Amino acid sequence: MFSRRRLLHGAGALGAGLVAARAFPAWAQTHAHGLGPTLPTLSGEDIALNVARMHLNIEGRSGHAIGLNGTVPGPLIRLREGQNVRLTVNNQLDEETSIHWHGLILPFQMDGVPGVSFPGIRAGRSFTYDFPVRQYGTYWYHSHSGLQEQEGHYGPIVIDPAGADPIAYDREHVIVLSDYSFLHPHTIFARLKQEPGHFNMQREIILGALTGRDPPLSDQMEWAAMRMDPTDISDVTGSTYTFLINGHGPADNWTGLFQPGERVRLRFINAAAMTIFNVRIPGLPLTIVQADGQNVKPVAVDEFQISVAETYDVIVEPREDRAFTLVAEAVDRSGIGRATLAPRPGMSADIPPLRARPRSTMRDMGMDMSSMTMAWPGTEGAANAGGMDHGDMSMRDGANAPQVRMGSGVQSIAPMPVDRLGDRGQGLEDVEHRVLVYTDLEALEANPDTRTPSRSLELHLTGNMERFMWSFDGERFSEVVEPIPFRRDERVRVTLVNDSMMAHPIHLHGHFFELLTGSDGKRPRKHTVNVLPGGKVTFDLTADAPGDWAFHCHLLYHMHAGMFRVVTVRPLDETRS
Amino acid sequence: MRWRVLFAFTAPLVMATPGLAQTDPPAMQMPWPTSPPQTEAPAETPDESEADHSQMDHGTMDHSQMGHGASADSEVGNEPAPEAPADHAAERFYSAGEMEAARAQLRREHGGAIISTVMVDLAELQFSDDETSFHWEGEGWIGGDINRFVFKTEGDANEDDVESAEVQALYSRAIGPYFDVQAGVRYDIEPRRNRAYAVLGFEGVAPYWFETTGALFVSDEGELSARFEGSYDARLTQRWILQPRVEINLSADDIPELGVGAGFTEAELGLRLRYDITRTFSPYVGVSYDTTLGDTADYARADGEDVAATRFVVGVRTWF
Numbered sequence: 001m002f003s004r005r006r007l008l009h010g011a012g013a014l015g016a017g018l019v020a021a022r023a024f025p026a027w028a029q030t031h032a033h034g035l036g037p038t039l040p041t042l043s044g045e046d047i048a049l050n051v052a053r054m055h056l057n058i059e060g061r062s063g064h065a066i067g068l069n070g071t072v073p074g075p076l077i078r079l080r081e082g083q084n085v086r087l088t089v090n091n092q093l094d095e096e097t098s099i100h101w102h103g104l105i106l107p108f109q110m111d112g113v114p115g116v117s118f119p120g121i122r123a124g125r126s127f128t129y130d131f132p133v134r135q136y137g138t139y140w141y142h143s144h145s146g147l148q149e150q151e152g153h154y155g156p157i158v159i160d161p162a163g164a165d166p167i168a169y170d171r172e173h174v175i176v177l178s179d180y181s182f183l184h185p186h187t188i189f190a191r192l193k194q195e196p197g198h199f200n201m202q203r204e205i206i207l208g209a210l211t212g213r214d215p216p217l218s219d220q221m222e223w224a225a226m227r228m229d230p231t232d233i234s235d236v237t238g239s240t241y242t243f244l245i246n247g248h249g250p251a252d253n254w255t256g257l258f259q260p261g262e263r264v265r266l267r268f269i270n271a272a273a274m275t276i277f278n279v280r281i282p283g284l285p286l287t288i289v290q291a292d293g294q295n296v297k298p299v300a301v302d303e304f305q306i307s308v309a310e311t312y313d314v315i316v317e318p319r320e321d322r323a324f325t326l327v328a329e330a331v332d333r334s335g336i337g338r339a340t341l342a343p344r345p346g347m348s349a350d351i352p353p354l355r356a357r358p359r360s361t362m363r364d365m366g367m368d369m370s371s372m373t374m375a376w377p378g379t380e381g382a383a384n385a386g387g388m389d390h391g392d393m394s395m396r397d398g399a400n401a402p403q404v405r406m407g408s409g410v411q412s413i414a415p416m417p418v419d420r421l422g423d424r425g426q427g428l429e430d431v432e433h434r435v436l437v438y439t440d441l442e443a444l445e446a447n448p449d450t451r452t453p454s455r456s457l458e459l460h461l462t463g464n465m466e467r468f469m470w471s472f473d474g475e476r477f478s479e480v481v482e483p484i485p486f487r488r489d490e491r492v493r494v495t496l497v498n499d500s501m502m503a504h505p506i507h508l509h510g511h512f513f514e515l516l517t518g519s520d521g522k523r524p525r526k527h528t529v530n531v532l533p534g535g536k537v538t539f540d541l542t543a544d545a546p547g548d549w550a551f552h553c554h555l556l557y558h559m560h561a562g563m564f565r566v567v568t569v570r571p572l573d574e575t576r577s
Numbered sequence: 578m579r580w581r582v583l584f585a586f587t588a589p590l591v592m593a594t595p596g597l598a599q600t601d602p603p604a605m606q607m608p609w610p611t612s613p614p615q616t617e618a619p620a621e622t623p624d625e626s627e628a629d630h631s632q633m634d635h636g637t638m639d640h641s642q643m644g645h646g647a648s649a650d651s652e653v654g655n656e657p658a659p660e661a662p663a664d665h666a667a668e669r670f671y672s673a674g675e676m677e678a679a680r681a682q683l684r685r686e687h688g689g690a691i692i693s694t695v696m697v698d699l700a701e702l703q704f705s706d707d708e709t710s711f712h713w714e715g716e717g718w719i720g721g722d723i724n725r726f727v728f729k730t731e732g733d734a735n736e737d738d739v740e741s742a743e744v745q746a747l748y749s750r751a752i753g754p755y756f757d758v759q760a761g762v763r764y765d766i767e768p769r770r771n772r773a774y775a776v777l778g779f780e781g782v783a784p785y786w787f788e789t790t791g792a793l794f795v796s797d798e799g800e801l802s803a804r805f806e807g808s809y810d811a812r813l814t815q816r817w818i819l820q821p822r823v824e825i826n827l828s829a830d831d832i833p834e835l836g837v838g839a840g841f842t843e844a845e846l847g848l849r850l851r852y853d854i855t856r857t858f859s860p861y862v863g864v865s866y867d868t869t870l871g872d873t874a875d876y877a878r879a880d881g882e883d884v885a886a887t888r889f890v891v892g893v894r895t896w897f
Contacts, residue, residue, distance in 0.1 A: 546666070
């Protein structure tokens with residue numbers, strides 16, 4: 001019903017570009033003409049990926065990285081629904097590696113998580129992933145070993161549909177968002193353990209109270225009394241990160257080309273280790289057409305938040321012959337990723353200044369403001385807030401979450417968590433244009449399973465920002481004995497309660513789940529969902545993929561600190577042994 | 578006399594650490610040290626799944642408010658969760674030995690990290706009217722989230738001699754979100770050589786982000802003493818930080834050979850202004866007022882020493 005028009009571009013111009021920018025695959029070169037079937041990406045049934053250390057040049061400075069086939073991000077893997085693929089990964093590192101195919105439905109033993117789905121790929125060895133491609137859409141891949149993902153070990157996957165694509169577009173660009181630090185990831189992790197808030201250079205300060213930039217000292221003291229920092233939005237910030245778009249820093253200005261009047265499809269992938277981005281292109285409305293590789297009814301917005309590991313496909317229709325700035329602002333406003341959409345290389349548009357950094361609210365503490373009678377810092381009445389009774393006990397009452405092990409790793413329990421699927425992401429609450437929320441999403445195709453769940457399961461997202469401990473139900477993976485069990489093909493209503501004051505993008509391997517929003521049978525299907533601080537998210541899951549699967553927070557250092565579980569689906573197939 | 582003094586110093590210790598006393602009662606830790614994972618609970622105790630169900634009802638309210646058309650939570654069944662399987666699916670395809678090694682590594686890399694740090698909190702020259710001396714205080718630790726080995730040292734030296742120097746080696750255990758208990762030994766190199774102590778103390782962050790440390794010491798002679806330290810980082814800007822700090826020492830015993838009297842013995846009050854060039858390297862300037870107290874001050878007077886001194890300090894705080 002929709003036609004698909006693609007513009008082919010001169011191969012000669014592209015070749016020259018390749019010579020000039022060999023560190024990037026064609027689609028990520030500084031001036032990318034757009035993806036077309038003739039462009040050099042990795043396709044076919046046999047694909048080889050070499051994982052090796054390399055130097056990455058960011059804004060003129062060279063840093064250590066792990067690349068795939070010599071690039072960061074790695075090459076675009078372009079597949080077609082219905083094909084089989086054999087991906088051979090050659091580990092040229094002096095340490096173990098792995099590749100997880102994020103969002104792909106495949107046999108568990110091909111999922112690429114060392115210790116869960118396979119043993120990992122040892123230094124100097126190869127491993128061949130072999131699986132049928134049963135879906136289409138925008139996905140990505142990354143290392144699931146150690147902290148390699150932070151060092152550049154990630155890349156995009158685009159799978160074309162076997163039939164007609166219901167999304168019409170003339171040109172497409174893959175937009176891989178990420179964060180890069182010149183610090184070694186092990187140093188970053190150590191700093192987070194050694195000094196809470198180490199990377200936060202936007203704390204509330206006394207000078208700020210005097211100049212009016214920050215709330216008055218009385219408000220700051222209210223938070224200090226609870227040993228909570230309302231500016232602790234991101235653990236690792238722009239104070240050490242350069243935010244990348246297709247491997248380019250803001251000054252490098254990756255530019256995606258278009259011709260005025262074209263429908264341009266932008267495939268956004270948040271491959272960052274720790275950074276949630278707020279994305280906008282001033283001057284262009286954004287039509288969201290796909291989330292996590294699943295088509296959705298088009299939603300027109302002006303800005304959307306993309307949490308770590310999510311993907312969104314967006315249609316833009318620039319009509320003017322001018323450049324547009326693509327802004328991926330870090331959620332804590334400590335920096336931006338910046339790229340340009342332009343009719344010709346070398347153009348640029350104004351870069352909007354960073355907006356004021358957000359400040360956590362009572363809702364982020366799991367206290368529904370509307371139902372509380374007390375005043376709160378940052379709200380009206382804060383001046384008399386001194387006498388209010390919000391002792392630490394009420395913020396850490398184990399009776400509100402009986403299943404949580406109340407150890408040193410649990411700093412708070414949300415006393416009244418509310419469903420935040422309809423909430424805007426942090427920092428976007430008061431933005432005066434259209435902002436995507438999860439409740440805007442409606443699946444384009446009918447959900448495959450609409451049974452009423454046969455049971456429910458609640459999991460708490462817990463942490464202690466003072467000790468940088470993160471866990472499910474108060475237990476780090478290192479101390480958890482048993483997995484989270486599911487019966488094969490059972491349908492379960494899962495509620496994630498975020499007891500912490502940070503957002504957590506929670507990812508389940510091997511499955512899609514339907515967020516509990518929208519009309520029955522047309523709920524949005526996701527592989528990763530961002531659970532806002534102090535809030536909860538409910539989804540229905542059909543456990544239809546037998547095997548063992550990873551389930552974790554996709555903030556890399558949260559996962560590394562213990563926010564990880566294994567999910568089992570039984571019985572297994574009996575065909576192999 | 579001795580126990581009256583002990584009470585006098587333990588009372589403020591407890592009062593000054595409401596976080597320790599109120600929010601981290603050890604009793605809250607006790608029931609769970611070896612409890613099985615909760616995921617098993619619904620399968621074994623029907624009561625639990627009912628409790629879950631009632632919690633879910635809150636969700637129903639929220640969903641209806643938001644206009645969700647989803648099936649109501651009340652319709653969701655309450656089948657028990659299945660038993661967790663004992664097998665590992667990947668062992669059907671890969672060798673059990675390799676998978677076991679990979680699982681061990683998976684645990685280490687997801688919550689089992691061992692971290693270490695060395696913090697030189699104070700390393701400063703102290704200038705008074707008649708002399709210049711060097712003062713240091715530092716600590717290091719290595720371990721996981723809960724159990725750590727802690728090393729502490731502090732002391733003073735002038736141009737001629739080390740006046741006082743001590744080291745502590747402690748086992749530290751997290752007992753709540755903010756506080757660790759510490760136990761171990763202290764060894765004095767000066768002023769009394771080879772004096773050893775047993776140490777029992779705590780370290781942590783009190784409400785309002787006061788860094789607090791306290792310890793009881795029992796020497797190998799049976800003398801009982803205590804020390805309390807507190808500091809606060811007032812953030813003037815992101816990098817200029819004003820830090821008041823206080824240290825109070827007490828003794829339950831009269832030790833004439835050291836010039837120590839029973840009761841409060843010494844106090845240090847400091848105010849330091851540091852600049853974080855990086856978060857890990859911060860030069861500072863400040864003043865430190867040191868005074869002997871009570872009978873200890875009388876001993877000092879009798880020896881013709883100054884009871885109190887105000888010193889201008891210049892130093893650096895650094896850690897890695």
